[in-house]
Amino acid sequence: MGKQAHVLVIPLQVQGHLMPIMKFSHGLAKHGIKITIVNTESTHNQILNALAKEDDIADSISLVSCPNVYDDQQVKKLIQQMNDDEKITCVLVDSFLAWNMEAAAELGIKRATICCFSATHFLPIFDLPKLIQHGVIDSQGTPKQKMVQLSPTIPSMNTSRIGWVKHETGKVEKYVFEFASKINKSMALTEWVLCNSSYDLEAEAFKMNPKILPIGPLLASNRSGNIVGNFLSEDFSCLKWLDEQATQSVIYIAFGSEAKFDQIQFQEFAMALELSNKPFLWVLRQDVASKLDETYLKGFQERMAARGLVISWAPQQRVLEHPSIACFFTHCGWNSTVEALSNGVPLLCWPFVLDQFYNAKYICEVWKVGLGFNYQDDETITSVVTGEEIKNKLDELLGSDKYKANASDLKEKLMNSIKEGGNSYNNFMSFVEWVKT
Incomplete structure (x- = not known):
């Protein structure tokens, strides 16, 4: 029997990237591949602190720390040391850390990247020279057009939403564009x-x-169990609460690990939920809750105690799988979007930054599995969405069968894609075989 294949995994150090990479790593481990996941010391400690008894990590997955995964010299040193101790078969890096493949290339180690957001949103970075060639941006990254449509069948994109453009001013953040350019050049080194x-x-x-x-x-x-990789401890008590609710009755509200809102917007969200007269599960992160008016928050929770539950962090995938969930009021992060679609859950869109606005366009205009608000095509994200508008959109979303029907149809397609013989399954298995050979 040949030596066990060993993949060194380097994620971007944010929740939205770490979780899908952990899921992918578990998938590789199930096929007999040894995995070592590298995080910075702070992220490594956050994950260990958030571990719960329900968390699940395969025996063949190891978590190690590195002072700084953004420093290619430190990563190169780590790869060399680990390769000397235990031969590394492949280095798998987050697409936002693609330059870390250079060290692997020098050592003759197989190389792959994984994109944790939509392929559409990755195209501007992957095809950066084409954007310059076609006059969408200049050589310094400054947009020369307000809108760009990469293909007739892909929704148009406001160039103020391109990752290196500061959306409030339309000015290029030079270091971010240099970052994107570095990623683009390094992508030539990847084999997958x-x-x-x-x-x-x-x-x-x-x-x-x-x-x-x-x-x-x-x-x-x-x-x-649950895939380890959360920065925050999950409140599993909400699952028992969901068990007590009627089928497809609960509004699930969660805006991810980064989105923030002030007291004014909070009160509009709260008003909408009161007006809806429907049960709800609201994930209100502690860092957000701590800046809200404590008296107002407490009063809201007391008034809604009979039909609403507010928690600080949820086991989201298990929540979205639950039969009591009717819809998902979301920031449209890619992980949240994919998890909702995989469970046939319609979405109400409140995008906060960057690709979330573009994901909302797919949700509302292409897949037709949800609704958004009138402001979301604006160049600013500071508009307050009123409680009345939110309540009306919830009524529309839940009052029509078409959104649930479209979401259910898309769920079936997605589940077929990861079953044996499906396109995603075949791509995954081809990668497994490549790593092992």
Whole structure:
């Protein structure tokens, strides 16, 4: 029997990237591949502190720390040391850390990247020279057009939403553009570009750049526990509360690990939920709650105690799988979007930054599985959405069968893609075999 394949995994140090990479790592481990996941010391400690008894980590997965995964010299030193101690078969890096493949290339180690957001949103970085060639941006990254449409079948994109452009001013953040340029150049070194998506979600994006291969949706539902990788401790008591609610009755509200809102917007959210007369589960992070008016928050929770539950962090995938969930009021982060679609849950969109606005366009205009607000095509994100508007959108979303029907149809396609013989399954298995050979 040959020596066990060993993949060194380097994620971007943010929640939205770490979780799908952990799910992917578990998938590799199930096929007999040894995994070592590298995080900075602070992230490593956050994960260990958030561990719960329900968390699940395979025996063949190791968590190690490195002073700084953004420093290519430190990463190079780590790769050399680990390769000397235990031969590394492949280095798998987050697409936002693509330059870390350079050390692997020098050592003759196989190289792959994984994109934790949509293929469509990755195209501007992957095809950066084309944007310059076609006059969308100049050589310094400054937009020369207000809107760009990468393909007739891909929604138009406001160039103020391109990652290196500060959306409030339309000015280029030079260091971010240099960061994107560095990623673009390093992508030439990768042998595989994997993406947590599906042909059923973004067929045209994958057609435009066939090197990007979908292996999603990356889910953990086939395991008994929860995939370790959260920065925050999950409140599993909400699952018992959901068990007590009627089928497809609960509004689930969660805006991810980064989105923030002030007291004014909070009160509009709260008003909408009061007006809805429907049960709800609201994830209100502690860092957000601590800046709100304590008296108002307490009063809201007391008034809504009979039909609403507010918690600080949820086991989201298990929540979205629950039969009591009717819809998801979301910031439209890619992980949240994919998890909702994989469970046939309609979405109400409140995008906060960057790709979330573009994901909302897919949700509302392409897949037609949700609704958004009138302001979301504006160049600012400071508009307050009123409680009345939110309540009206919830009524529309839950009062029509078409959104649930479309979401259910898309769920079936996505589940078929990761079953044996499906496109994402085949891409994943091809990658497994490549790593092992």
